[in-house]
Structures are given as C-alpha cells and as structure tokens.
Amino acid sequence: MIKSDIEAQKILCTHCGLLFDEVDEVCNRCGADLHQRKDNSLVKTFLFAISSLIFLIPANLLPIMVVTSLGNKDPGTIMGGVIYFFHHGAYGIGAVIFIASIAVPAFKLSVLFYLLYIVYWNKTQKAYGAMKYYRIISFIGKWSMLDIFVVALMVAMVQFKNLATINTGEAALAFALAVVMTMIATESFDPRLLWDKREKK
Amino acid sequence: MDTACKECGALVAQPAVDREHQYYCPRCDAMLYRSGQEFHYIILMALSSIILFFPAILLPILTLNIAGMEQSTTLVEAVWSFFGDGYTFIAVLVLLSGIIIPFLMLTLILMILIPIHYGVSPRKVATLFNLYEHLTEWSMGEVYLISILVAIIKLQKMAMLIIGEGFFLFIAFLITMYITMVWFNPHDIWHQQKSDDD
Numbered sequence: 001m002i003k004s005d006i007e008a009q010k011i012l013c014t015h016c017g018l019l020f021d022e023v024d025e026v027c028n029r030c031g032a033d034l035h036q037r038k039d040n041s042l043v044k045t046f047l048f049a050i051s052s053l054i055f056l057i058p059a060n061l062l063p064i065m066v067v068t069s070l071g072n073k074d075p076g077t078i079m080g081g082v083i084y085f086f087h088h089g090a091y092g093i094g095a096v097i098f099i100a101s102i103a104v105p106a107f108k109l110s111v112l113f114y115l116l117y118i119v120y121w122n123k124t125q126k127a128y129g130a131m132k133y134y135r136i137i138s139f140i141g142k143w144s145m146l147d148i149f150v151v152a153l154m155v156a157m158v159q160f161k162n163l164a165t166i167n168t169g170e171a172a173l174a175f176a177l178a179v180v181m182t183m184i185a186t187e188s189f190d191p192r193l194l195w196d197k198r199e200k201k
Numbered sequence: 202m203d204t205a206c207k208e209c210g211a212l213v214a215q216p217a218v219d220r221e222h223q224y225y226c227p228r229c230d231a232m233l234y235r236s237g238q239e240f241h242y243i244i245l246m247a248l249s250s251i252i253l254f255f256p257a258i259l260l261p262i263l264t265l266n267i268a269g270m271e272q273s274t275t276l277v278e279a280v281w282s283f284f285g286d287g288y289t290f291i292a293v294l295v296l297l298s299g300i301i302i303p304f305l306m307l308t309l310i311l312m313i314l315i316p317i318h319y320g321v322s323p324r325k326v327a328t329l330f331n332l333y334e335h336l337t338e339w340s341m342g343e344v345y346l347i348s349i350l351v352a353i354i355k356l357q358k359m360a361m362l363i364i365g366e367g368f369f370l371f372i373a374f375l376i377t378m379y380i381t382m383v384w385f386n387p388h389d390i391w392h393q394q395k396s397d398d399d
Contacts, residue, residue, distance in 0.1 A: 002211045002212070002227060002228050003211070003212050004205075004209075004210040004211055004212065005205040005210045005211075005212060006210065008212055010205065010212070012204065012205040012207070012210070014207055015327065015330060015331055015334070016327075016330075016391040017204045017207075017215070017388065017391065018203075018204070018391075019203055019204055019205060019212075029324065029391065030323070030324055030327040030330070030391070031324055031327050032327065032331065090354070093351060093354045093355070096351060097351070127209070127229070128229065131208070131209065131229050131230075131231075138338075141338065142298070142338065142339070142341045142344055143344055145298065145341055145344050146344055146347060146348050146351065147348075148291060148294070148295060149279075149295060149299060149341075149344060149345050149348030149349075150348045150351045150352050150355070152279045152280060152282055152283055152291075152295050152348075153263075153274065153279045153348060153349060153352040154352055154355065154356070155279075155282040155283070155285075155286060156274045156278050156279040156281070156282035157263060157265050157272060157274050157279075157352065157356060158265070158272075158356070158359070159272060160267050160270055160272065163267060163268065163270070164267065164359070167286050168282075168283060168286040168287075168288050168291070172283075172288060172291055173288055173290060173291055176290065176291045176294055177290075180294070183338065183339075187338060191208045191209065191229075192207075192208065192209055192210035194209070195209045195210055195211070195228070195229070196210065
C-alpha cells in the first residue's frame, strides 16, 4: 500500500527532494522553505481561472489586429481570422489558429474547473485520470501565446506606408492577459491535493 | 523510502544517479527521475547555444517585398512593434517569454554548473535552481518559432517573402538550447552532494 507524505507525517522539499518531519520549516540541504502543499492553492487557482474567463470575453469580441490597406481599415477578430482561412481553403493554418487561440484556452479552463471540482468534493478515486488532464494543460499552457507572437510579427512586417499597414488591436492585450492568468492558475494548482483523502465531517 | 513524488505526494525510494534510465511514480506515473548528462558536456552545449543566440535575434528572419518596397524584420524588432502601437504589457511579455527567458535559462544553467564543477557547494546556487524551475514554463522560444511559420503562411499571398539567416540561426539556437535543458538534471547535483557527505 502506497502511503502519502501526509499520512506518514512527512514534508517534502520540492526543490531538492529531501523528506523532513512535519515540524521542520526550512530544508537543511538547499535552504528552501518547506510547505507540505502549495499555500492557498485552491483559492488562487479559482481566482486566476475566473479572471482568465473574464478576459476571454473582450479577447474574442474585440479586433486582435487592424489591417489598413489603401486607406481602408479592416479590424479582424480571432474567430474572423479562422473563418477567413477556412473560406480561402487554408484549412491547415485555420486549424492551427483555431486550436491555439480558441480550443486550447477553452480546454484549459474546463480542466482547471474540473480539477477544482475533484479536490473540493474530494473525489480521490478520480485522481489518476484527473492527473492526466493536469499534465496536458501544464504542457500546452504556453502554446496559447502563439497568436500574440503572430500579431507581433505581422505588425512588424507589414508597414508599407499608404499601401498596407497592420496595427495591434485591443483584443491582443485581453488575450495575452487571459493566457497569463490560465498559466498562473495552472502553476498555483497543487496536483497532490487530488490524491489527499480528507475525513468526512 | 526517502523521498516523495512531487506530483501526488506518494512516498517513494530515492532513485540513484543513473545516466540511462528514467523512473516513474508507481501511483501517478509522474517522472521521478530523468537521466541527465555529465556536467562538462552540458556546459559546452550551453555555450554553443549562447553563441548562436545573438546573431539569431539580430539578423533578419524575414524580408517582405511588396511592389518593389522591401521590409526586413528581426526577432527583436517584432517586439518593438508592440511598443510602437502603445501595448507595453504585451511587448514586455513577448520580449521576456520569446527572447530573454530562453537566454536566461542557459545563463542560469551555466551559473549553476560552472561553480559546482569547480567544487562550490550546490547550496550556494540553490536560489538559481529555484528560479530556473519557475522560469521553465515561461520560456516560449519554440512558440515564437512556430508563430514565424504561421506569419509566413499568412503573408505569402500578400507579398514576396525571403527567409533570412536569423530564422535558421534561431532554429539552431532552439535545438542546442533543448539539448542543454534535456541534459541538465538538477536532481543529480543534490545527489552527488549527498554522496560527498557520506
């Protein structure tokens, strides 16, 4: 039977991997502060996930970049870009943008709320499966930034005075904030909470 | 039983330093131990990566040609465009995650390994480890690379494109950087330290 650190009344130094007794406060090998679980993990994860959800609304409604060609202003949203590529038969690139900018953030938030639900209601029997989702969102977290980098490059490249220019739209800021919030939410979440059995009150 | 899984908290045996095998947690399948490389190889790979870094960010990655007008962009200039449009927050975010943090990861590896190689106690560089682990998530060089490909596809209908040296150097930089990071296993340093004490 596998025992957890809490059951054995131990505390792990997450920096160097040494085990200590619950009364210890500082790791004597690497000098890091010891915490049995990340502080306020659930509250932080929840608040950052909610903020991210809020930022996603303007991120999807406002234009992410504004193309001006021959005096004509053409603001484009994220979804507008995806539709444009599908209309013009560029399915590959349309799919890449859709996955990175829309599917990944939506998936990440759903998983975060699912993880919170499992910990909050103490469904430890689901921990193993939830762990897989947790690893997926930690891995794909940074890829949502793709569209922001694309906008940076497009704005830098397309500056042809009267002929054609591209400028940043407000959605870029909202979207970048939403991505940063989900990344912080994922980082604040302590996956060990999924496995900790709590006594029923 | 002298350590615990960082991801699920199960008590597990401390894996020994091993250059060939990986170890996983018996309860949650998290990687407990990843085999690393000898320190002097890592230092050399990190140095080669740093040499590639500066030309990669300063040479043009793409040149665009519309009706005879030419425009080149480097990775650094792409960041300035956000400053130019007044979006300081995203400019800083892109500058940090796409350029500065990948470079910082390599300098941190050198700042950790070189002193240890010359016999300094790992405890003295422990804060650097801590920083390194926190920054891993925010190092987005590879995302920047894929975004260049997306930009190329987006722009190819609009104009004639010439791919510059910066693009290929950036790929070389990322490859050497990844080899360095895969070879670098912070765990080995503590373990060597422990056996020195015994």
